[in-house]
Amino acid sequence: MSFNTFGHVFRVTTWGESHGPALGATVDGCPPGVELTEADIQPWLDKRRPGQNKNTTQRKEPDQVRILSGVFEGRTTGTPIQLMIENTDQRSKDYGDIAQTFRPGHADITYHQKYGIRDYRGGGRSSARETAARVAAGGVARKVLDTLVPGMFIKGFMVQMGPKVIDRTRFDWDAIDQNDFWCPDPAVAAEWEDYLDFLRRKDHNSVGAMIEVVARGVPAGIGAPVYAKLDSDLAAAMMTINAVKGVEIGEGMAAAALTGRDNADEIFMGETGPEYSTNHAGGILGGISTGQDIVVRFAVKPTSSILSSRQSIRIDGTPTEVVTKGRHDPCVGIRAVPVGEAMMACVVLDHLLLDRAQTGGVRGKIGDGA
Numbered sequence: 001m002s003f004n005t006f007g008h009v010f011r012v013t014t015w016g017e018s019h020g021p022a023l024g025a026t027v028d029g030c031p032p033g034v035e036l037t038e039a040d041i042q043p044w045l046d047k048r049r050p051g052q053n054k055n056t057t058q059r060k061e062p063d064q065v066r067i068l069s070g071v072f073e074g075r076t077t078g079t080p081i082q083l084m085i086e087n088t089d090q091r092s093k094d095y096g097d098i099a100q101t102f103r104p105g106h107a108d109i110t111y112h113q114k115y116g117i118r119d120y121r122g123g124g125r126s127s128a129r130e131t132a133a134r135v136a137a138g139g140v141a142r143k144v145l146d147t148l149v150p151g152m153f154i155k156g157f158m159v160q161m162g163p164k165v166i167d168r169t170r171f172d173w174d175a176i177d178q179n180d181f182w183c184p185d186p187a188v189a190a191e192w193e194d195y196l197d198f199l200r201r202k203d204h205n206s207v208g209a210m211i212e213v214v215a216r217g218v219p220a221g222i223g224a225p226v227y228a229k230l231d232s233d234l235a236a237a238m239m240t241i242n243a244v245k246g247v248e249i250g251e252g253m254a255a256a257a258l259t260g261r262d263n264a265d266e267i268f269m270g271e272t273g274p275e276y277s278t279n280h281a282g283g284i285l286g287g288i289s290t291g292q293d294i295v296v297r298f299a300v301k302p303t304s305s306i307l308s309s310r311q312s313i314r315i316d317g318t319p320t321e322v323v324t325k326g327r328h329d330p331c332v333g334i335r336a337v338p339v340g341e342a343m344m345a346c347v348v349l350d351h352l353l354l355d356r357a358q359t360g361g362v363r364g365k366i367g368d369g370a
Contacts, residue, residue: 006237008228009353010144012137012346016087017119018127024084025133027140029353030070032078034144041065041139045085048135048338061088065136083136087129100314103322105304112315128242128332131339138342141349148352152217154344156337157182159297160210161192182337200330204307209333212297213238213340215348218283220273220291221363222351229287230294230351237343238298243332246299250282265292274366294348298340300333 005013009029016023045063063085070081099120102109107126111118118124145152157176159166166185175186183189199205223230235247255263258280266277276292283294305324312322329335355361 006240007346007350009357010141010346010350012134014130014133014137016085016130016133017121017124018087018129019119019121019124020087022084022086023130023133024082025137027070027081027083027137029350030076030078030081030140031144031147031353032076034076034147035074036067036071036076036081036140036143037074038065038067040143041067041083041136044135044139044142044338044342045132048132048335061132063132065139081140083133083140085132085136098322098324100316101320101322102312102314103304103324104310104312105301126242128329128335131242131336131342134241134346135338135342138338138345141342141345145345145349145352148349149217149219152215154213154215154341154348156211156213156341156344157184158209158333158337159184159212161195161331161333162207162209164188164191164195165210181334196330206303206306206330206332208302209300209331209336210297211300211333211336211340212295213337213344214296215283215294215344218289218291218294218348219352220289221359222348222355223284223288224351224354224358225287228351228354229284230289230347231282231284231287233347233351234294234296234344237347238296238340241298241300241336241339241343243300243303243336244298245301248297249284250295251280252282252297255280269367289351294344296340296344298336300336303329303332 004015005011007029011028013026014023015026042065045065049061049063066084068082068084070077070079102112106123108118108120108123111126142154155173155176158181161181166183166188170185170187172184172186176182176184179186179189181189181192183192196207199207231249235249238244238247251258251263263280265280268275268277273291276290279292279295281290282296283290283292307323309321309323312320314320
């Protein structure tokens with residue numbers, strides 16, 4: 001049984017390995033008649049592309065996407081959309097020394113235990129390189145969302161690197177695209193640069209991060225109770241991203257420290273419908289969107305590939321020390337930002353299509369004439 005597909009109606013299957021000839025995604029369930037070209041997808045891949053600055057891996061990949069099917073004369077046909085991205089800068093020789101060795105913190109040992117075989121070249125399928133295919137699929141989802149929900153937008157940003165957290169009183173949406181870290185706090189972004197430089201050059205180490213993704217303009221009523229909750233699907237989607245070890249919606253884990261009075265988002269009647277005093281729920285109640293911002297955060301562990309020696313074992317069980325050479329992200333959370341955005345886009349679109357199939361867009365009325 002294979003588990004390389006996610007989604008209910010808008011379904012995405014990713015394929016390919018880090019050091020194979022290519023990787024990509026098959027997108028099924030896309031509505032027909034949506035204008036779509038490679039130029040609509042490429043900007044999102046450029047945002048995730050490696051080697052753009054000193055703070056990410058120096059692997060040089062153009063990540064040029066090709067649409068092989070599902071689009072005719074610039075419009076989607078409703079048939080599967082095949083997306084392909086060629087790998088052009090593989091250095092498989094960098095991984096020859098670990099062909100018989102398990103790297104601590106990597107999926108090497110579990111892939112071997114499960115399958116009895118693994119692609120040791122950069123981690124194969126478990127590599128963060130796989131996320132390029134998700135970003136391409138997310139580009140398709142964004143284009144459809146632009147058609148179905150004009151004005152809706154999705155934005156991701158880094159809110160924490162190691163122990164260093166942003167100051168939300170300095171939050172600046174415009175600053176996010178103006179630094180290497182997708183950080184909304186310009187002051188802390190400068191601190192992060194110095195901190196990461198120390199870790200990479202002097203400490204031969206890496207660090208984790210926290211990413212926040214916001215979807216604004218999502219209509220109320222998207223999602224379903226119990227087993228197809230919008231928040232449960234979002235959590236599952238974010239957890240599938242390589243190196244993610246925790247996900248929270250809205251107040252998340254901090255809700256455990258709140259009282260019911262503090263946590264409940266009070267409701268008022270506004271000119272155009274219900275309004276809320278706060279958004280502790282992260283825009284979702286009972287698995288269904290409220291119309292507020294949908295807020296998801298996920299924690300990315302430190303990159304396991306570091307130049308510091310770590311204890312491990314070989315396939316034959318003998319002990320060894322591992323120093324992982326090659327080109328690696330000192331903070332993989334940086335390039336996880338566009339991946340989180342892509343997963344948000346895919347899940348929100350999937351639930352919009354689910355809702356359209358189940359309710360046809362019918363909504364309970366609130367206020368005058370209800």
